[in-house]
Amino acid sequence: MVGSGDDGGEGDGDHFEVLKGMDPEADERAELLKDRFRLSVISIATSEAKKVNMEVAEPVVACIADLAFKYTEQLARDVELFAHHASRKSVKMEDVILSAHRNEHLANLLRTYSQELKGKQLQTESKKKRSSKKDDKEIRD
Amino acid sequence: METSFDPDLIHAIFKLVCSSSAERDEETEAVDVEVGAGASKKSRPTTAHHSALSVSCELLRLFVAEAIERTAIIAEAEGANKIEPTHLERILPQLLLDF
Numbered sequence: 001m002v003g004s005g006d007d008g009g010e011g012d013g014d015h016f017e018v019l020k021g022m023d024p025e026a027d028e029r030a031e032l033l034k035d036r037f038r039l040s041v042i043s044i045a046t047s048e049a050k051k052v053n054m055e056v057a058e059p060v061v062a063c064i065a066d067l068a069f070k071y072t073e074q075l076a077r078d079v080e081l082f083a084h085h086a087s088r089k090s091v092k093m094e095d096v097i098l099s100a101h102r103n104e105h106l107a108n109l110l111r112t113y114s115q116e117l118k119g120k121q122l123q124t125e126s127k128k129k130r131s132s133k134k135d136d137k138e139i140r141d
Numbered sequence: 142m143e144t145s146f147d148p149d150l151i152h153a154i155f156k157l158v159c160s161s162s163a164e165r166d167e168e169t170e171a172v173d174v175e176v177g178a179g180a181s182k183k184s185r186p187t188t189a190h191h192s193a194l195s196v197s198c199e200l201l202r203l204f205v206a207e208a209i210e211r212t213a214i215i216a217e218a219e220g221a222n223k224i225e226p227t228h229l230e231r232i233l234p235q236l237l238l239d240f
Binding site for chain 1: 144145146150151155157159187188190192197201203204224226237
């Protein structure tokens with residue numbers, strides 16, 4: 001499995017062709033992002049494993065991190081295509097939800113999450129409006 | 142609080158992927174037969190709404206969480222208390238099909 005650094009770089013070279021080989025600067029940035037990404041995956045994976053009272057072996061986490069990174073690259077390409085297809089210049093929530101269309105459960109989970117987000121956003125917006133209206137009143141009084 | 146990905150990190154990865162694919166398209170533009178396609182490809186969207194990044198973070202968190210949960214089930218069934226690569230191997234095909 002994914003263990004030594006040397007073999008890992010050559011082994012998955014064909015999959016990383018999108019990011020590698022463009023220019024050394026982009027390669028460096030990609031490596032940096034990959035490392036930061038791996039750290040996040042490690043923290044999520046260890047907390048998930050704790051929930052079921054299990055430990056995770058390091059090669060497992062490294063493998064999941066690499067897979068998740070490739071998935072993120074694919075997601076970025078898909079989401080950009082969807083936004084472009086909808087004649088939009090920026091990627092919106094619906095593009096991300098659409099990328100999960102092959103799995104209905106997943107799409108529904110994301111939809112409820114996005115609705116919760118929207119609800120929270122509206123709440124904070126209305127709170128701001130209410131508090132600013134209160135301030136106006138006090139000033140007038 | 143549940144740990145999740147940093148939206149800024151995801152945003153950075155998105156930008157990196159977009160810029161790489163934009164460079165590739167510039168190289169192959171000479172081979173493009175349709176002029177229309179080449180022109181539209183130049184205005185590539187590289188911006189993303191904050192909410193879109195949050196949902197992306199959630200999607201990736203679900204990916205990692207699902208991978209761990211499925212592997213843990215296999216490991217528990219075998220009576221081990223540590224998740225090993227052999228457990229991960231068994232769930233990978235279905236996981237990759239599901240996402």
